[in-house]
């Protein structure tokens with residue numbers, strides 16, 4: 333049963349909210365989390381984790397299909413999507429069970445229900461009003477947004493429904509080739525679904541460096557994805573069997589249309605206006621560098637606030653908010669240095685500025701770029717097409733950005749993020765000894781290229 337007051341109340345139990353709650357409890361505050369759906373938030377239940385569980389299946393299938401390149405011959409593999417679904421659910425329940433366990437271990441009360449805030453720094457859940465003595469952390473995440481002229485329903489689905497499919501459709505049309513759309517396209521195409529991928533801008537993964545998008549698009553085409561950039565989907569009509577639409581004057585059809593073209597903060601019914609919480613012009617909750625909103629003792633984190641909509645960003649903001657509420661010293665986030673990872677094939681990972689952004693900001697830019705084929709591991713492990721690109725600044729050797737496309741890039745990007753966090757530059761990466769044969773040697777070689785002395789080019 334909920335108490336009538338806590339030091340800190342968190343609304344939402346996603347990667348922002350549950351981490352904030354644990355940090356709050358660690359700092360000695362009595363803490364409660366209010367959750368209207370499932371513990372673990374959207375990330376664990378319907379987004380990051382189920383997505384990666386299905387992508388992992390597609391990765392294994394690809395490896396089996398490519399095994400002949402390594403001298404292993406297997407009969408044509410088949411996918412039992414019922415078992416895939418079962419495993420996906422098990423992965424999710426294992427991880428959400430883990431979060432529930434962490435709440436218990438940290439003596440955090442989990443209150444089921446929809447929370448809203450009042451002008452007196454309390455949280456209302458149903459008929460109960462619970463006082464937050466030191467602060468409230470809003471961590472309610474974001475919801476999918478349809479494209480203009482469409483609405484979700486029937487065969488028009490969002491990314492969360494796309495990852496929750498329990499049968500493999502024959503065809504999917506995916507709108508939006510950002511991280512989420514690219515992951516859906518790359519997973520389902522490799523599982524045997526006909527996938528059309530539409531992007532209004534001129535390339536896939538449009539927020540990545542242009543060189544990286546090129547390599548990714550080639551990879552998508554090899555998987556049979558029908559990529560259409562600079563193309564808008566319109567006149568969407570859904571019926572029982574499928575969905576029809578137009579793109580560039582042509583009629584298209586698919587079993588489902590997946591809209592992966594943006595999300596909006598989930599602020600409905602939160603009581604923000606009455607409590608004096610200001611929103612930005614974009615509808616996000618306005619916060620300072622300690623996540624404090626315009627309302628006294630009310631903080632906001634994660635997808636509700638500015639910055640990349642990523643789970644690890646939400647978690648770190650949760651730590652900052654809890655520390656700020658408790659009065660402990662805290663460290664504001666450096667948003668450009670947050671790693672971004674997309675788990676399509678090929679994997680894409682980056683941080684900081686793209687080459688175009690660095691040039692637009694007036695830096696004297698230096699670029700170091702090598703393919704995985706430049707180092708032994710690329711050939712040994714069977715990925716010579718991956719690319720590491722380092723964007724640096726000439727005078728001081730600063731690492732402005734890192735961009736990797738290819739196997740394991742989502743793991744490898746962390747090296748560059750860490751070096752930058754410790755105020756190292758590309759010259760330092762170039763001189764660090766890297767194990768052999770590893771793909772991380774390609775990171776070292778890209779740094780050497782930026783520093784002007786590429787060895788394996």
Ligand SMILES: Cc1cc2nc3c(=O)[nH]c(=O)nc-3n(C[C@H](O)[C@H](O)[C@H](O)COP(=O)(O)OP(=O)(O)OC[C@H]3O[C@@H](n4cnc5c(N)ncnc54)[C@H](O)[C@@H]3O)c2cc1C
Nearest residue numbers: 344346348368373374375380447472473634635641642643
């Ligand atoms: C398909 C997909 C895949 C993704 N993959 C990745 C990935 O691989 N890596 C990554 O870093 N990011 C990924 N993201 C982004 C990531 O999911 C979000 O950035 C992250 O979930 C944000 O965390 P959060 O804590 O702000 O909110 P959420 O995870 O959205 O959790 C918010 C919680 O608040 C609850 N809530 C909302 N309103 C109320 C209320 N009034 N009262 C009580 N509870 C409420 C919701 O039910 C929900 O459980 C993905 C997103 C999508 C859609």
